[in-house]
Structures are given as structure tokens and as C-alpha cells.
Amino acid sequence: MIEKAERLLQTYYGFSSFRKGQEQAIRQVLQNENTLAVMPTGGGKSLCYQIPGLALEGTAIIISPLISLMKDQVDALVAYGISATYINSSLSATEQRERIRDMEKGRYQFVYVAPERFDSGAFLATLQRMELSLIAFDEAHCISQWGHDFRPSYRSIVPTLYQIPNLPVLMALTATATQEVIQDIQRLIHVEPDAIVNTGFARENLSFRMIKGRDKRDFVKEYVKSRPEEAGIIYTATRKDADHLQQYLEKEGYSTGKYHAGMSENQRKEMQTKFVRDEITTIVATNAFGMGIDKSNVRYVIHYSMPMNIESYYQEAGRAGRDGEPGDCVLLFSSQDIQLQRFLIDQSPVEEKKKEEYAKLQSMINYCHTSMCLQQYILEYFQDPNSTEPCGKCSNCTHDGKEQDMTKEAQMVLSCVKRMGQAFGAGLTAKVLKGSSDKKVRQFQFEDLPTYGLLSHYTEKQLTRFIHFLTAEGYLNPGNGRYPTLQLTSKSVEVLKGQKPVIMLIESTTTNVEENYNVEY
Ligand code: ADP
Ligand code: ZN
DSSP: HHHHHHIIIIIIIISSSSTTTTHHHHHHHHHOOOEEEOOOOOSOOHHHHHHHHSSSEEEOOOOOOOOOOOHHHHHHHTTTTTEEEEEEETTTHHHHHHHHHHHHTOOOOOEEEOOGGGHHHHHHHHHHHHEEEEEEEEGGGGGGGTSOOOOHHHHHHHHHTTOOOOOOOOEEESOOOHHHHHHHHHHHOOOOGEEEOOOOHHHHHHHHEEEEESSSSHHHHHHHHOOOTSSSEEHHHHHHHHHHHHHHHTTTTOOOOETTTTSSSHHHHHHHHHHHTTTOOOEEEOOTTTTTTTOOTTTEEEESOOOOOOOHHHHTTTTTTTTOOOOOEEEEOOTHHHHHHHHHHHHOOHHHHHHHHHHHHHHHHHHHHHOOOHHHHHHHHOOOOOOOOOOOOOOTTTSSEEEEEOOOHHOOOOHHHHHSOOOHHHHHHHHHTOOOOOOHHHHHTTTSSSTTTTTTTTTHHHHHHHHHHHHHHHEEEEOOOOOOEEOOHHHHHHHHTTTTTTTTEOOOOOOOGGGOOGHHH
16 A cells, blocks of 8 residues: 555655655555644645545545635645645635535545535535545644634534544644644544654754844845845844835845735735745745745745744744755844843733743743754754754854853852842843943942952843853743843752853854954953
């Protein structure tokens, strides 16, 4: 059976071998075993149901909550010479009826439908009269309350389906890998524990890079210049930033698109179409851009400033390299980004959620300051059981700077935090260590502390960054309130006792001298 699958892979798609997880998923479905496939975006989930759909007799029904993507999927299949169609509300009632009639006659090997199709019993009744090869639930996390995009009507389909006598093998596919979601889908769709194919969250073709202390506009200009033919998205935190950056790039002679919620629907549609068709290669956008955009050849995603949490970051950065080819994910960090995101959380009307949002923001800040492999950091954040080796290509893995023993400086910072009563954030702590005569420093009489001015040969900015680094590495706990209050941890106690060295990577190539740590040495 699997030889047949391999033949189909070559004849229809022209691919020589299966990707990780595909073979197991396909084998199970061909053996009539309900299967849950958890694979990252771009991992090749579609083939997991398309190959069995081709190999088995009857029509494959694919349920997908993303109406905008159905047409592209169908067009792709038709281009491979496979009979496929979609039935959704974008069609006239007559067209819908015609397609359902043709479907019942068995004219299609693949039919894509939205969950709402099952709201009336008529569609289900039609399915009962047909020969079905399989039913696939795409974006299956939407059927779980634990998923980030829960659709109750999607969930309620499953029990209905179990009433039909000719129920074929079921398949669920998602890129969301939290344990709760997996277990929920597994129970609902009746998937045996060993029939879960989970290749994890890792996007092996993506390289993550963190850039600090550079002029952001200048960086983007040089970057776009160096990749003239390649498609890329530059995400800004605000509409104003998107407007300004796009104007700047245009002025510098780089034609770029723009997309944000302040533009009319027509303008947005036009931009999206131009980008998908490669008529414009670079697009400057807010996070309004992306949902439901299927463009597989995006080669880079630059974040012009730090997003609010790792979830958004990974989703947005993950729009690069969906075709499996290399994708570059760059985050341009500056400390003002933190203030902006705090402000945005403050604006949120839902009071109960704020605490959680601040905690998520802190993990994002830590990502910007950690010296651990960036890919690994993300996988650990999502508690991916598959996370293992450092990726070898993120900016921390490939760091060409040198390691600096910062144990003494760390001890001074930690001791200062302790003497300040563990009740203040990075900003004020940096001021005290710098020896600043700031109003707040005087107000709390921190000038009298023995740690006052102890690290005055650093700039305040360097000290703030060093404190963020210590936080990211777990030497300090920022708490989870609106204003971080730095507290010592068990790890910091070891440092203070001299039982643990603190090693930090020092950038060797930074254009902005002031941002560079080693200028002081
Ligand atoms: P997902 O739905 O998981 O995001 P897709 O099914 O859209 O991913 O596949 C992503 C890309 O990888 C597509 O361009 C697809 O043609 C390609 N692809 C999938 N499987 C293979 C394979 N075995 N060999 C080569 N390319 C593949
Ligand atoms: Zn790495």
C-alpha cells in the first residue's frame, strides 16, 4: 500500500520522498486507522489526506474553517490533474446545488467544505448516499475549547458524523501542539494514542535572528536592498510606524506595499492580491496582515519591533518559508518596544487577562535577551516534547562575538536589587548602579546604598540590558504585575555565593558603539 502512496507522490506531485511524519500518517489512514497529525506550518499536512484520498475509492471530504484558503487548495489540486471542488457561501445558491449534485454522483475525488455546511441535515444526508474515502478535519485545533480559535459549530459536527453508517476513516490535522488540544481532539475524533503523529513545533527551515542597537530604518533598507527579488513581510507594532516606514522605503527607491486596518477594504484586498501574485515583493504591515493569506514563498519576516508575546511572534514569523525552503526571521529590538507593549496591554478592557498578558510579555522580553538557542527557547516555551539540540543557525547559535565573564558585575547588580528591597524594576536599578542623581533615586535615598554608582563606567542603557539579560537567564524574577519588581531567585543566590559564573555573549559587530558592551573594556 505504501508503495502505491510513493508512486502517487511522484506521479501527481513530482516529489521524491515523504517528509517527516507524512509516511506514518498516510500508512495509518490507508489501514483505516483514525489519525491525528500535528505538524508545523509548511510541514506538508495536505499530502497526508490527499495521498490517501487518491489511493482510496470514493470522495474525500475536507472540512476547513478557512474559506479563504479553499479555492487555493482546490486550484492546486486541479493543476495537478485531480478532480476537486469546494462548496461554501462564496458561491451562489445555484452553484452550490450543482456542485452538491455532482459530488453525489461521485465526480470529485476531493470536496472542501466549511463546518457550517453541516448545520442543516441535508448535506449529511447526501454524504450518507455516497461512497466516501475519508473525512479530514483541517485546522483541527478549532474543534477544541483549548485551541486558540475555538468554533463551537466545528466541534458539534463530530457526534453528528458518528451517526452515519458509511463513516470512513477520520483524520485531524493541526499545527497547534499543546497537550490539552491534542488530548481533546484525540478523544473527540476517536484516535488511538499511538495513532497521533506529532512532528513537533520546530520549523527547521527557519533561522531566527535578534538584532539590537541598530538603526532600524537603516537596517530594513539595507536588508531589502540585499534581497531585491525575494518576498518578505515587515511587521510594525502600529499603523503609524507602518505608514512611516513604507514612506521611507519608497523615498529611498524601494517600492513596497502596505497593509493595516486603517486602510479601506478595497485597498487592503488590492495589496494582498499584489503580494500573493508577486507584483510587489515587500509589504510593510501591522498584525492585521496574515490571517488566511496563503503565500508559500515568503523568504523573510522582519519584526520592526518586539511583539506582545511569543505566540504572536511565532505565528507571524512562521509565515516565512511555508514552502519548506529557507526563511529568515529577524526581530529588531529596542527597549522602547517594552514600554509600547505594556501600554497596549494597559489599554485592554479585560482586567482579568492583564496579569497573564504581562507574564507573556515578560517571556517575550526574555526571548530578546537570552543567550540560549532562539529556536530552542521557542520550543521550550511551547513545551514541545520534541525539542532537543540547539538549531545551529540562529543568531545565538552562530554568534561570532566572544564570551565574557560577567560574574562580578552580576553580583553587583544582584546585591543592588537586594539592597533596594526587591521592589523596583530594571530602569531604576540601572540608575542606582550608574550613580544617577535622578529624582526617584534621591526620593528613596538610594544614593546612600553601597552599590550606588558601583557600575558607573557603563551607560544606563547597557545596565538596563544587562539586567534584562539576567532576568532572561533566570537570575532575577520580575514578578508578574504591571510594573516588574525584580526579585532574587535560587539561581541568583548561587551567583552571590560565588558558586556559579555568569557568562554573556558580547557582540563583536555592532554599528552603534553606544550599544556595545565591550567598548568599555
Ligand atoms: P501545511 O498544510 O502543513 O502548512 P502544506 O501541505 O501546504 O503544509 O505543504 C507545504 C509545502 O510543502 C507545499 O508547497 C507542498 O507542496 C510541499 N511539500 C509537502 N510535502 C512534500 C514532500 N514530501 N516533498 C516535497 N515538498 C513537499
Ligand atoms: Zn539556535
